[in-house]
Amino acid sequence: MNNTERNMAAAILRFEDARVTGPDSLRVSRLPAADKGGKWEICGICDGIEPAVFNRLKALLDAGNREEAWEGCLQYVLDNTSAVRSWMGSDSHPATEFILRDHYFNSGSRNTGKILQRALNDYGASLTVDGIPGKQTRQTLQAVLARSGEAEFIASLNEQRKAFYRSCKQFPVFGRGWLRRCDDAFSFARSIV
Known part of the structure; x- marks a missing residue:
């Protein structure tokens, strides 16, 4: 490590x-x-x-x-959370990797794949939001990061993460803590861009 x-x-x-x-x-x-x-x-x-x-x-x-x-x-x-590294293709985008790893640890693989795909769709992709980061999702991620830059992309990723938590049945119980975690993770991610 x-x-x-x-x-x-x-x-x-x-x-x-x-x-x-x-x-x-x-x-x-x-x-x-x-x-x-x-x-x-x-x-x-x-x-x-x-x-x-x-x-x-x-x-x-x-x-x-x-x-x-x-x-x-x-x-x-x-x-x-090692699957996230395979989605990234390298360790050259640590802020994006961190937000995805944190969400993966807290919410699992499929939910993390979905927030990733939704964030990529915010950048004009037409990915099926199935939570499975296959070849097309991984290629799109690399293209979006190369085009827009990591600092911009993690903001979209963070918004998709918050939207996911707001959609959860247990949001009334755990929502405040989940959103605080999103803010803390975003802050940490910005520090390593």
Whole structure:
């Protein structure tokens, strides 16, 4: 993992739990009752979705191996969102990659593919919004980034992300936090353009 990837993963972990800033503050916390990820989490790594990973990280924390647990969390985020790098084709657009990785970690592959396709359609593409970033989506992404520049494109991506969250059934419960996360991710992305 290079420094840019490390910083991306650390930011995603902070968005999942604002009280965690590194290994010393890493913790197990209870999920809200309305969350469908289980009962417990470590920075978005939930016992109901990834029990083996959660249990391994919790065991490291329980044993006092905080640094190893932190490295495990960083690597998990990167591994879990690695498909985004294949969509990008390279690491030359870190801001776009970061917003997509953050959304992927929070909302999954298909939803992330859809916000990407909608953002590309904002730039004149005619992509089917199916959430599957195939060859046409990837080629269009590279063309749009080359033509418009990354700073402009991430604004559209951020707006599509907010629109996605507003359309979710659980928006009344989690919406304020989701939109704050979008703003925080956009701010972080602008810092690495």
